[in-house]
Amino acid sequence: MSSSNGIARTLRPQRPVPLIIAVLILADVVSAFESTMMFNALPKIMAAFAVTAVEASWTLTAFALVAATSAAVCGRLGDMYGRRTLLIALLLVAAVGSVVSACAGSLTVVIIGRAVQGVSGGVLPLCYGIIRENLPEERIAIGVSMVASAAMLAGAAGTVVSGLIIDTLSWHYIFVFAAGVALVAAFCALALPRSAFTDSTAHVxxxxxxxxxxxxxxxxxxxxxxxxxxxxxxxxxxxxxxxxxxxxxxxxxxxxxxxxLIDVRFFLDRKQGLALLANALLSAGVFGTTGLALQLLMQTPTSAPVGLGMSATAAGTATFCVTMLGFVLAPFSGRLSHRFGGRRALLVGTVCGVLSAVALALLHDTVPRMICAIAVLNIALVFMLTSIPNLVVEGVPAEHTSEVTGVHAVARTAFSGVGSSVATLLLSLSTAPGTQFATEDAYRNVFLLVGGSSAVGLLLALLIGKGGAGQARFQEPPSVSSAVGEGRL
CATH class of the missing domain: 4.10.860 (DNA Excision Repair, Uvrb; Chain A)
Known part of the structure; x- marks a missing residue:
């Protein structure tokens, strides 16, 4: 970028692309693991401090609230003052939060530690910015896809790893493990190139x-x-x-x-606005509903109208193994985005989302058939998840990458919460008489929501219009006056 806009580009030593991606995946693992590690720990927390489920759940809420804010605010700060430096700082602060919770003698202190851990929510947007900044153009889409899919894989692994730690040691040690991984990731991040983009004239x-x-x-x-x-x-x-x-x-x-702090004018652009809308819709309809509904379905006893009778460990392990399929396919999504644009990857993801809804509705009666249906779902998820940041890369200047992807991270968090609430409501509306077990109709409604949101996401992807990464505009956002003149404000 030219010096006239305050962006100074500095010379830096090159690093091998696999090294950069590996370090960023490790950093991303910290954030994703911390977001899911508490699910298995809640019963232990309730017993340790003699609290209710509502009180214990604040360990999840505190993390989510700080993580959402960190994703947006730290994304912009990284764009302004250097992404590598801020990435290391967030990882170190997250490690401190883990230590606080590990040493806690009360639920209040655990919640405080979890809130401090929540700053790791800003890691993923910073990773996207670092990829954009340091990888050759032909490798950016693949790098973005690898890191995005790693978040999904690490999130699935979080429940498995935390469950094993809790079963063999105690709930304290999941925080010890999280602190150790965060410190290792912070040390490895020193190998990343120093940030090339800074804005010395900008103010917070x-x-x-x-x-x-x-x-x-x-x-x-x-x-x-x-x-x-x-x-x-x-x-x-x-x-x-x-x-x-x-x-x-x-x-x-x-x-x-x-x-x-966040230039909302970027989202007045047709491509970025539709991408944000698609992200919100798919987060509510696919990401938010399936995680809850499928775990309930797999762990519900076979005596219920719908249920596979799997243990929590078995269900988590099966989900993690199938999620690995998505991670393996991430480079293909990246290559597709690089050659034809993120829109094409989003089209593939939404079509697979519709197919996965059909598969889930038809193949949820046995474990092998259910795993096949979840495999189709994970293909959809990885293409959806990786296409959105690649759409940002195509249409946003490099120095705003973390800022805009941070907004997408906030949208995914918020609307996934909406999806989980809607799934809970749908499952509670139709239960077997005298029980709390959801009926076949209840799960069918959830799968209908998955398919319907995927179909609308497909329509939005078609409306985005053609244009590959090589055709990206990288233009500045429209001015407020021009937006008003065009009737967009």
Whole structure:
């Protein structure tokens, strides 16, 4: 970039591409593992501190609230001041959070440690920016796809690894393990090239940060607690409404700020706006619903109307093994995105999403058939998950990569929470008489939601329009005045 826009490009020694990708995958593993490691630990936490499930679940909520804020704010800060430096800092802070929770003598301290751990939510957007910054153009799409799919694989591994640690040692040691991995990743990150993009003239948009953090926190608080409070509850509606009001104020401010925390004008562009909409829809309809519904289906006793009777460890292991298929296919998604554009990968993912809904509806009666259906689902997930950041790479200047992918990370977190709540509601609407077990119709409705959201995602992908990575515009976002003139504001 030219010096006129404040971006200084520095010379740096080259690093082997496999080394860069491997280090970034390790860093991504930290964030993904920390996001899922507590699922198996909740019963132990409840017993250790004599608390209810609602109280213990704050270990999940605290992490999610901070992670969402970190994804957006730290993405922009990395774009401004150096992604490698900020990546190392986030990993070290996450390690501190793990140590705090490991040494906790009360639930409150565990929650505080988990909140500190939540800064690792900013790791993935920084990884995308580092890939964009250091890899040759022909390897960027593959690198992005590998790191994106690693997040899905590490998330699936989180429940398996944490379960094994809890069964053989105690819940404290999952935090010891998380701290160790974070420290190793921080040390390895020193091998990454120093950031080439910095903006010495930019200043931190503190008003934007102070508006954004409570806005997204309140929305997520309402969404994540909706299954416990119920959607009509005044706490749910009040949290979400207040958050949306703050979010509207934040958007107004960002459109007029000289150096916005997140330049929302990028999403006035047709391609980026539709990509964000597709991401939100698929997060709610596919990512958010399937994780919960499939684990319930696999672990429900065979005496129920629908259930495979698998143990938690067996179900988690099976899910992890099938998820490895998605990770193996990630380079193919990257090559497809590089040659034909991220839109083509999104088309493949959404078509497979529709097919997976059909497969889940027809093949959930036995374990082998269910695994086949989940395999189709994981193919869909990996193409969906990897296509979105590649669409960002195609249409956003390099120095804004982490900023925009951070917004996508926030959208995925928020709408996945919506999807989980909707799946819980659908499964509770139709249960076997005298039990809490969902019926065949209840699961069929969940699979219908998966297929329907995939079909709408397919339509959005078609509307995005053609254009491969080589045809990316890399243009600055439209000005507020031009957006108003075109009727987009």
């Amino acid at each position: 948009d503190w008003p934007g940060a102070f508006l954004f953090a409570p806005a997204i926190a309140l929305v997520l608080l309402g969404i994540t607690n909706a299954p416990r409070w119920s959607w009509p509850d005044t706490r749910t509606l009040g949290s979400i409404f207040t958050g949306l009001v703050l979010f509207a104020a934040w958007s107004w401010w960002e459109l007029r700020a000289d150096s916005p």
